[in-house]
Amino acid sequence: MGEIMEIIKKWVIKHYLWLMLGCSILAIGFAGVTIYQVYQLMTLNVPTISQKSFKIIPKHQEEDIRNAITLNVCAGDTVEKISQKLEKAGIISRNDFFTYLKQGQINLEGIVFEGEYSIPVPSTPKEIHSILTEPYAQWIKNESKKFISLGRTPVEIITIASMIEKEAAEDSERPIIAGVIYNRLKNNMKLQIDATVIYALGEHKSRLTYEDLKVNSPYNTYIIEGLPPGPICTPRKASIEAALNPDMHSYFYYVLSSYGSQKHLFAETYEEHLSNVEKYKTTVK
Numbered sequence: 001m002g003e004i005m006e007i008i009k010k011w012v013i014k015h016y017l018w019l020m021l022g023c024s025i026l027a028i029g030f031a032g033v034t035i036y037q038v039y040q041l042m043t044l045n046v047p048t049i050s051q052k053s054f055k056i057i058p059k060h061q062e063e064d065i066r067n068a069i070t071l072n073v074c075a076g077d078t079v080e081k082i083s084q085k086l087e088k089a090g091i092i093s094r095n096d097f098f099t100y101l102k103q104g105q106i107n108l109e110g111i112v113f114e115g116e117y118s119i120p121v122p123s124t125p126k127e128i129h130s131i132l133t134e135p136y137a138q139w140i141k142n143e144s145k146k147f148i149s150l151g152r153t154p155v156e157i158i159t160i161a162s163m164i165e166k167e168a169a170e171d172s173e174r175p176i177i178a179g180v181i182y183n184r185l186k187n188n189m190k191l192q193i194d195a196t197v198i199y200a201l202g203e204h205k206s207r208l209t210y211e212d213l214k215v216n217s218p219y220n221t222y223i224i225e226g227l228p229p230g231p232i233c234t235p236r237k238a239s240i241e242a243a244l245n246p247d248m249h250s251y252f253y254y255v256l257s258s259y260g261s262q263k264h265l266f267a268e269t270y271e272e273h274l275s276n277v278e279k280y281k282t283t284v285k
Contacts, residue, residue: 075236100125110231161235166195178246
């Protein structure tokens with residue numbers, strides 16, 4: 001055993017320099033690889049926080065964005081029309097949405113503002129309801145002082161705006177028609193707005209008959225006093241602004257200036273209004 005150890009010792013002493021050289025080469029090689037790897041990591045095009053090139057999204061939000069469907073609500077849309085759009089987009093069936101509204105005694109007419117809504121799929125009826133009414137809720141907060149100055153509730157303002165939406169085609173006339181509505185309300189006059197009768201009938205008609213004007217409905221402003229119980233459609237921003245800022249004038253009546261025209265003739269007295277009606281009749285073919 002002693003002889004073997006002596007042989008190993010002599011071999012190590014004889015080859016000591018070569019062993020040290022080999023270890024040094026291995027150490028240098030390992031260090032070189034490590035430095036190269038670090039260099040590669042440093043030179044890769046990796047986004048940094050300072051570059052703001054990435055955004056952390058929670059898992060559930062990421063899925064909502066990926067599966068979101070855009071719903072486009074237009075001025076003049078009714079709840080029925082919006083429900084049809086929801087179903088066509090594959091968000092929720094019309095019947096399921098109406099069942100939810102009926103069970104909760106929720107009236108969405110007019111308070112779903114025009115615009116694009118991003119709705120995650122699937123969503124519950126309650127979630128859809130919350131998304132669609134968020135702009136309305138924000139609007140109430142922004143315009144609270146205006147409601148007080150006008151002496152009207154938010155729903156009453158939207159109701160007036162919805163009638164303006166259906167009655168006016170020209171933006172310049174919306175504040176004027178708003179003024180007519182406020183003047184008639186102030187003087188306890190029936191509003192007699194054709195658009196409310198059409199809403200009560202549940203079908204669009206280019207011309208109303210005298211029988212149509214007698215339809216028994218709380219929305220028929222030819223027979224009820226004051227405002228109808230709620231909006232009749234989604235009003236555009238210009239109509240809402242007109243309802244919040246009506247023109248101050250003495251008009252109580254208006255009629256189309258001619259058949260097929262979008263402009264109106266306004267009158268302060270009933271006699272003047274009858275004259276304008278006759279002018280309109282001469283243009284009817």
